[in-house]
Amino acid sequence: MNPPEAARRRLGPEEDTMTNRRSMIYAKFEVFEEQLAHCYFMLHERFIANPPLAKFWAETAMDELQHYSILRFCRERGMIAEADVDFRTIERVEELLETVKGIVSDPEVSINEAFYASLLMESSESEDIYEKLTAVLARDHRLLYDAILASFRAHHAALAGAAEEFCSDRGIAEAFRNLGRRLS
Structure with a gap:
């Protein structure tokens, strides 16, 4: 019996329903993260002629x-x-992701549009939810949790740096810098 099954067996019906609901939330946000990764891979491919930008994506x-x-x-x-x-x-997160998919699937998407699409997701509620869902690791997996936080900060710092380097729209770069400050 795997750990989630063992935990459910100890729960009553009401708790089991709540556990299943929360597990489904994790599964849903897994899909969102995977789909966002796919969007970024599409941007990598779109900007392959600009190696530093393609590498960033x-x-x-x-x-x-x-x-x-x-x-x-x-x-x-x-x-x-x-x-x-x-x-x-x-x-709302799902609708936002659909908007982002629409932007990045345009074969003529500009650099500014690509960063705008990224900003939509990176500044959305999905980031806060990711932090809440992974906070459970702080108790029993402190080293992993600390690594996740460091990676999260580095991720947003990289977005801000790349927006500064590649975007002609200074507003997008500033928005990423502000986001990085909020999450630090």
Whole structure:
């Protein structure tokens, strides 16, 4: 019997329903992180003629795959935070991701548009939810949790630095800098 099953067997029906709901939230946000990674891989491919920019998008995609993997790790081991996320929030994140997919799938997407699309997701509620869902690791997996926080800060610093370097729209670069300050 795996750990999540063992934990569910000790719960009553009401707690089991809540555990299943929370597990489904993890699964949903895993999908969001994986789809965002795919968007960033598409930007890598779109800007392949600009190696520094293409490399940045590939690295950013890898960060999102790491987020996906961490959420899956938590869910599969039954390390589920008591963070309740309402259905409307999930819908908003999903709608935002669909908007981002639409932007990045344009073969003529500009650098500014690419960073704008990234800013939409990176400044959304999904980032706060990711932090809440992974906070459960702080108790029993402190080293991993500290590494996640450091990686999260580095991820946002890289976004701010790349926006500064590649965007002609200074407002986008400033928005990423402000986001980095908020998350630090």
